[in-house]
Amino acid sequence: MRIFTAALATETNTFSPICVDRRAFEASLYAPPGRHPETPTLCTAVVTVGREEAGRRGWTLIEGTAAWADPAGLLNRQAYESLRDEILDQLRAALPVDAVLLGLHGAMVADGYEDAEGDLLSRVREIVGPGVLVGATLDPHSHLTRRRVGACDLLVAFKEFPHTDFVDAARDLWRLAVDALDRRTRPVMSVFDCRMIDVYPTSRQPMRGIVDEIRRLERDDASVLSVSIIHGFTAGDVPEMGTRVLVVTDDAPAHGEALARRIGLELFRHRGTFMVPQMGPEEVVRRAIEAGRGPVVIADVWDNPGGGTAGDATVILAELLRQGAKGAALGTIWDPVAVSICMAAGEGATIPLRFGAKSAPGTGEPIDARVEVVRLVRDAQMRFGESFAPFGDAARIRLPDGTDVILNTVRAQGFDPSLFSALGIDPRAKRILAIKSTNHFHAAFAPIAAEILYCSAGTPYPNDPARTPYTRAPRDIWPMVADPHAGSETAA
Numbered sequence: 001m002r003i004f005t006a007a008l009a010t011e012t013n014t015f016s017p018i019c020v021d022r023r024a025f026e027a028s029l030y031a032p033p034g035r036h037p038e039t040p041t042l043c044t045a046v047v048t049v050g051r052e053e054a055g056r057r058g059w060t061l062i063e064g065t066a067a068w069a070d071p072a073g074l075l076n077r078q079a080y081e082s083l084r085d086e087i088l089d090q091l092r093a094a095l096p097v098d099a100v101l102l103g104l105h106g107a108m109v110a111d112g113y114e115d116a117e118g119d120l121l122s123r124v125r126e127i128v129g130p131g132v133l134v135g136a137t138l139d140p141h142s143h144l145t146r147r148r149v150g151a152c153d154l155l156v157a158f159k160e161f162p163h164t165d166f167v168d169a170a171r172d173l174w175r176l177a178v179d180a181l182d183r184r185t186r187p188v189m190s191v192f193d194c195r196m197i198d199v200y201p202t203s204r205q206p207m208r209g210i211v212d213e214i215r216r217l218e219r220d221d222a223s224v225l226s227v228s229i230i231h232g233f234t235a236g237d238v239p240e241m242g243t244r245v246l247v248v249t250d251d252a253p254a255h256g257e258a259l260a261r262r263i264g265l266e267l268f269r270h271r272g273t274f275m276v277p278q279m280g281p282e283e284v285v286r287r288a289i290e291a292g293r294g295p296v297v298i299a300d301v302w303d304n305p306g307g308g309t310a311g312d313a314t315v316i317l318a319e320l321l322r323q324g325a326k327g328a329a330l331g332t333i334w335d336p337v338a339v340s341i342c343m344a345a346g347e348g349a350t351i352p353l354r355f356g357a358k359s360a361p362g363t364g365e366p367i368d369a370r371v372e373v374v375r376l377v378r379d380a381q382m383r384f385g386e387s388f389a390p391f392g393d394a395a396r397i398r399l400p401d402g403t404d405v406i407l408n409t410v411r412a413q414g415f416d417p418s419l420f421s422a423l424g425i426d427p428r429a430k431r432i433l434a435i436k437s438t439n440h441f442h443a444a445f446a447p448i449a450a451e452i453l454y455c456s457a458g459t460p461y462p463n464d465p466a467r468t469p470y471t472r473a474p475r476d477i478w479p480m481v482a483d484p485h486a487g488s489e490t491a492a
Contacts, residue, residue, distance in 0.1 A: 003099045091128070118148040155248075247260040288453060299453070305334065305412055332414070352368070
């Protein structure tokens, strides 16, 4: 068997002011054929798992380019087309192939391409024809369009949020592909549109129970090959935005459709209850100060670079300073200019510095302080499960009250306490750790946290779909309307 694999992924917040060009991929991951590191990134595990699977079976694996850019705004047309065409040319050169397995995100929007993954997959199908298996992994924060479903035989999304299972999803895709290629199964995909948009952390109920149930179905129902819940991405203003359920069966489409509908309506029944309750900045800081022990983790859920924001908001930091919080560390504030100033000053220097709140309204005000440059690190990185996430050249500065702040040059959310230890901060010794992440932090920070508090601070992210000024997204879904299923044939 000859299998072609490649990856092209980013998550597009269409409201973000941070545009993406080819340099953004090069800063995060750009690996030409055969150059992908042994460690996978979030959307490229299909390559590293493919090496294991092909090697085990004696199959030929042809690697194309693997490219990943951290989430931001619209992808530059030239960058998308050049990376897309690079992979398509590699595929043409690899022909004939028995299968194409890709690592995608699912919420990539480029200038001129609202459904970039649909465009890529359709072109792949045109090249290989109808008889070749085409499959891909997806991040659940994606848009499951008709075009990409029509172009594929297999799609598998991560089940967990935080995405601790991205390698497992790649293994699932390869397992399904191997079974189909060996003609043990005939995969058929069924999709149910939940007609809703929500946020679904799997670290708490009710989503924890729903994911456990779909894992049970995959294990116990012989006709069910895979179940994926596509959460949707609230900051992607595209026509097919929203939550969908994808069931892959072994040639049992009616069963798949019924099961997808049942799971979808169960999700809809719990609408509005999935997300962790959030506090405002004043309350969250007060609660953190009053806590009997630390570290208390404050999650700034809406200035999350993992959702495409700049990550330079200062709202929580300003509140920590206003309330006189002691023993606090914040990571990170994205400010390449401030980092360059700190780098020029050198470790140990004390300098006047203005930093943060440059990208957009709703991010607070810049902080002006005389700071100590405590630590400088080139090409800093933190752990993310089995992988590593770069956050660029970074500076640890200390404010006059003793608060430590990490400034960085490559936008990245806080995945792991190694974010702090990379800059010489012992996260367990701090009373308060403020990070920027919606939920990906939870798996790694929960074991060390005395308490986790979620904060809605500022407005860098469009966090209320009912009020977000969409121009392309559907308006007949919840919470824009109370019950889009009422009176329809899909009503429970």
